[in-house]
Each structure stands twice: as structure tokens, then as C-alpha cells.
Amino acid sequence: MSKALRTLMYKELLRFWKVGFQTVGAPVLTALLYLLVFSHVLDRQVEVYGGVGYTAFLVPGLIMMSLLQNAFSNSSSSLIQSKVTGNLVFVLLTPISYREFFAAYVLAAVIRGLLVGAGVWAVTLWFVDLPYAHPLWILVFASLGGAIMASLGVIAGIWADKFDQLAAFQNFVVMPLTFLSGVFYSIHSLPEFWQRVSHVNPFFYMIDGFRYGFFGQSDVSPWISALVAGGSFVALALVTLNMLARGYKLRS
Amino acid sequence: MSDSSPALLIEGVCKRYASLQALDHVSFEVRQGEFFGLLGPNGAGKTTLISTMAGLTRPDDGRIRVMGHDVVSDYRAARRNLGVVPQELVFDPFFTVRETLRIQSGYFGMGRNDAWIDEILHHLDLGAKADVNMRALSGGMKRRVLVAQALVHRPPVIVLDEPTAGVDVELRQNLWAFVRRLNEQGHTIVLTTHYLEEAESLCGRIAMLKQGRVLALETTSDLLSRRFQLTLLLRLRGGVALPQAFHAVAKASADGRVAIALDGADDVAACLAQLHAAGVGLDDVELRRPDLEDVFIAMMQEAA
Ligand SMILES: Nc1ncnc2c1ncn2[C@@H]1O[C@H](COP(=O)(O)OP(=O)(O)O)[C@@H](O)[C@H]1O
Numbered sequence A: 001m002s003k004a005l006r007t008l009m010y011k012e013l014l015r016f017w018k019v020g021f022q023t024v025g026a027p028v029l030t031a032l033l034y035l036l037v038f039s040h041v042l043d044r045q046v047e048v049y050g051g052v053g054y055t056a057f058l059v060p061g062l063i064m065m066s067l068l069q070n071a072f073s074n075s076s077s078s079l080i081q082s083k084v085t086g087n088l089v090f091v092l093l094t095p096i097s098y099r100e101f102f103a104a105y106v107l108a109a110v111i112r113g114l115l116v117g118a119g120v121w122a123v124t125l126w127f128v129d130l131p132y133a134h135p136l137w138i139l140v141f142a143s144l145g146g147a148i149m150a151s152l153g154v155i156a157g158i159w160a161d162k163f164d165q166l167a168a169f170q171n172f173v174v175m176p177l178t179f180l181s182g183v184f185y186s187i188h189s190l191p192e193f194w195q196r197v198s199h200v201n202p203f204f205y206m207i208d209g210f211r212y213g214f215f216g217q218s219d220v221s222p223w224i225s226a227l228v229a230g231g232s233f234v235a236l237a238l239v240t241l242n243m244l245a246r247g248y249k250l251r252s
Numbered sequence B: 001m002s003d004s005s006p007a008l009l010i011e012g013v014c015k016r017y018a019s020l021q022a023l024d025h026v027s028f029e030v031r032q033g034e035f036f037g038l039l040g041p042n043g044a045g046k047t048t049l050i051s052t053m054a055g056l057t058r059p060d061d062g063r064i065r066v067m068g069h070d071v072v073s074d075y076r077a078a079r080r081n082l083g084v085v086p087q088e089l090v091f092d093p094f095f096t097v098r099e100t101l102r103i104q105s106g107y108f109g110m111g112r113n114d115a116w117i118d119e120i121l122h123h124l125d126l127g128a129k130a131d132v133n134m135r136a137l138s139g140g141m142k143r144r145v146l147v148a149q150a151l152v153h154r155p156p157v158i159v160l161d162e163p164t165a166g167v168d169v170e171l172r173q174n175l176w177a178f179v180r181r182l183n184e185q186g187h188t189i190v191l192t193t194h195y196l197e198e199a200e201s202l203c204g205r206i207a208m209l210k211q212g213r214v215l216a217l218e219t220t221s222d223l224l225s226r227r228f229q230l231t232l233l234l235r236l237r238g239g240v241a242l243p244q245a246f247h248a249v250a251k252a253s254a255d256g257r258v259a260i261a262l263d264g265a266d267d268v269a270a271c272l273a274q275l276h277a278a279g280v281g282l283d284d285v286e287l288r289r290p291d292l293e294d295v296f297i298a299m300m301q302e303a304a
């Protein structure tokens, strides 16, 4: 890893760490609120996998949702801020290549995602005892999911010219995809039609695979989920790298 | 390679924004060690040209080399050789001055750079602000940090895009003293400024740009001697009108005086005699040699 890449990544980490109360603390609290409300209301009413209580089922979903949203948020908000304030020139004036640029933004965003995910996991330890059937799968899906969202965040941050365009992207693309991915329910409890819709949502596979790491049970095989998530990442990375190589909206 | 190459080689650079030709076959060369001025009215294309040197803008045609390195195909080497002080007062509000400079060094692959950072901070009078957040700095201080950021990687070529716009007199002088020293140490300096007297006193050579075209490319002294024109500045005694004969050559200057353009020293006596004969009284007389501002205005009018 070159010094330049490390520096850009460090800058991105320092940026959110300096306001860690908002960037890590706030999402952990939000996840905690979801957990308190939903698990209290639904724990006795919703049946998911055999032998898995609803609260336990919900926790990996919440961890993953926080992770995904924060990975997206890190790269997208950093880029839009730097574009709007103009300080992205400090990076664009340097010998940093577009590949290093991509790697730095994605790695930093994944780290933020993992950190928030770990934070959510840590506070939920007080509420549930989770099994850890396949820890490696947990790590694989956490990292892949973070990388997918980090890439998507780079795309959105570069594409958006204003903060409200980014907010629109977040509200109309990211939120629906995360909410319809099975964070709060097993898709087997959905009507047939919505089950099929969920199967074309790559987020579903990330969360389903992640959950498999905990319970050893899932709606689809973790290998299929890994394939879909990995494929999604490669596709998004190629799109992002192509945008960066062309200097789309960055170099006129 | 870079020893003998010009600091900047600009060849036939064109850039169009929709219907606007921002750069129209711009070509010139800046030699190593020069103090070079890039002048022109607002919208002339100075910033666009600088952005093209820096790789922020891609030319439609033509090419630029920095110390022999093409800014597109060999951009890494080109950017290592170039330090740009952007026109806009931009900063990253998350960091302190020192963090900003350390990070900027890191982008250029430099490890510990604190000795040099301290030296820059000292010369720019920023030492006391090293650990202050960028947000808390005044405009002039932020401008100094921009200069510092352009220097962290010790680039041989330094380009300053209107570094003194909206900056107080003290900082301007301070900054010029520093930039002069950098030039004396061998750095090539390219400067754009609205203060033409600054350009006149600092720059050895000047390119004048208008509507994306190079109108003039000469040494400052050639540019000044090119139009041997004197200006007679007169303050007319209370309410007297200027005789008809002078209306074509006279202009009202901003301070309420009348400016009369003359072709040579011989015309001074004739002009004053004529005024005397017409009964025009004078409260004040000043004779001014052409300065860069006159040349600039005249050239821009000719080109219009
Ligand atoms: N990104 C851009 N898109 C469209 N027009 C631009 C852009 N950048 C500069 N221009 C136009 O190009 C011309 C040259 O601008 P600029 O290089 O900033 O001039 P200067 O720095 O000499 O004042 C101006 O008319 C400006 O409006």
C-alpha cells in the first residue's frame, strides 16, 4: 500500500473519527432504539427460523443495516462535502492515481461500517445471546457489504452536485433496498410475490449471508449469497473505477 | 531529462466549454528559474490554463509539460514537479493547519516532513497557528495555508492563481518577499494577479491573455517600452473647461484630474503652452511614465 493511499485513507478515517459522537455513536443509538421497539412489540408474534427468537434474529439484521448505511454515508458524504467546499482539489492536484483514490475511500468507508457494526453488536450483547455458527462468514459478509456500499457511496458522492441530490439517492435507493432486504423479517414470511422481488435485491443476500454466519440457517445458501454480493461488488467497483478514470464530474 | 527542459511547455492548448472557447491555441514556454506573470482580465482563461497544467481540466487539444513531463500521460511526475495555489479560498474544516500540511505531504508520498513544514510555517508567519483548526483562521491566514500546501512537496515550479486577491497589504508584502526568495533559490514562479504594479515589479516576463488567446508574450521591460507614451495628469483650476482641441486626447481620471496622453517628451511643453494660451489655470501637474496598467488597458482595448 503506497504512502499516498495510506494518507488518503488516514485522512478519511480521521475525518469521521473526529466527529465520532455523530458518526459512530449516533447510529449505534439508532440501532438500539430499533431493537428496543421492535423486539418488545414483536418478539412473541413473529416466527422466523425454528428455534431462533425474533430479537436474536433481528440483531444481525440491525448490525448489517447500520454497517451498510454508514459505509455508504462515509464515502458519499465525504466526497460531496469536498466537492461542494472545493477542497477535493487538494487530492486531485497530487500524484494519487484513480485506483488509489478508489481504494482509499472504499477502505476507510468499510472501516467506518465495521466500527459502527461492531458498536451495535457490542451494545446488543446486553439483550441477546447470539450464537456464532460460522464467524468467517460473518466477516466475509460484513466486509463485502461494507465494500459494496462504500463503492455505491463513491458513485453517489461523485454524481451528486448538491446535498439534496445525495439525500434523494439515500432515501430512494439505499433506504428501500435495505428495508426490503429482510432486516426485520425472514422473507419466507412474505407473500410469494414479495419473496421474488426480494430475491433480486442484492442487499437481501448480504443480510441473509451475514445471518447465516450467526445461526447457521438462512433463506438461501451462503455460497449463493457470497457469489451475489461478490459479483455486485465487482460490478460496482468497475463502474466506480470507470467514472474515476474518466474524471467524471471531478476533472472537467 | 528535466534538467534541460523548460519549466513549463504549453503547446496549442485549446479548451471549450459549450459555446465558449476558454483557451484558444495557447502556446508559450516558461524557462526554469523565471518569475513569470500570466495576466488578463476576468474570464481570460488564466485559471483554466492553470487547471490544465494541474490536470484538473483536460485540454481538448494541445499539450502541457511540466519540467518535461506531460501532464496527462506522465501526470504523476508532472504533479510532483508542480505546486499550485488555487484561486478559490478552499480548506478542509476537519483539520488543523499542521494536520492539513502533513496530510498534503503524505499525498505526495512523503513521510516525516515536519522540518520543512515548520520552515514554511515560519516563513509564512503561521507558526503560532500550527495547531489551530482551519475553520478558525481568518481569510488571509487561510490563504497562507494554501500557499504552504502548494509547497510541502518542494515543487520546482510554483503557480499562484491570484494569491493576493482580497488580502491585506501586510500579507501581500510578506508573501511577495517569500515568493521572491523561493525564486532566488531557483524555483520557477508563475503568477496571476490583478495588481499590475505587483506584476510589474516582480515578473521578468509576462504573457497577456484575453478571451483564451495570448495577446503578448514579452519581457516586462519590452512590454513597458513598447508604447512610448507619457501621460500628463492635470488638475484644472476651478471650473475652467478644457479647450476643444484637447477633447480627443484627454480623459478624466478617477481622482478628478484630466489625463492627456502624449507621444513623447517634446509634446509636454507644447501642450502646456497651448493650455496657457487658452487661459486654463493649473493647480497641479504630474508627468507619468507608462506602467503596466496603461499597457494592459491599451492592449485590451486594441484587441476588443
Ligand atoms: N467549468 C466551467 N464550465 C463552463 N465555463 C467555464 C468553466 N470554467 C471556466 N469557464 C469559463 O471560461 C472562461 C475562462 O475562465 P477562467 O479561466 O476562470 O478565467 P480567469 O481565471 O482568467 O478569470 C470564463 O468565461 C469562464 O466563465
Ligand SMILES: [Mg+2]
Binding pocket: B046, B047, B048, B087, B161
Ligand atoms: Mg481566475
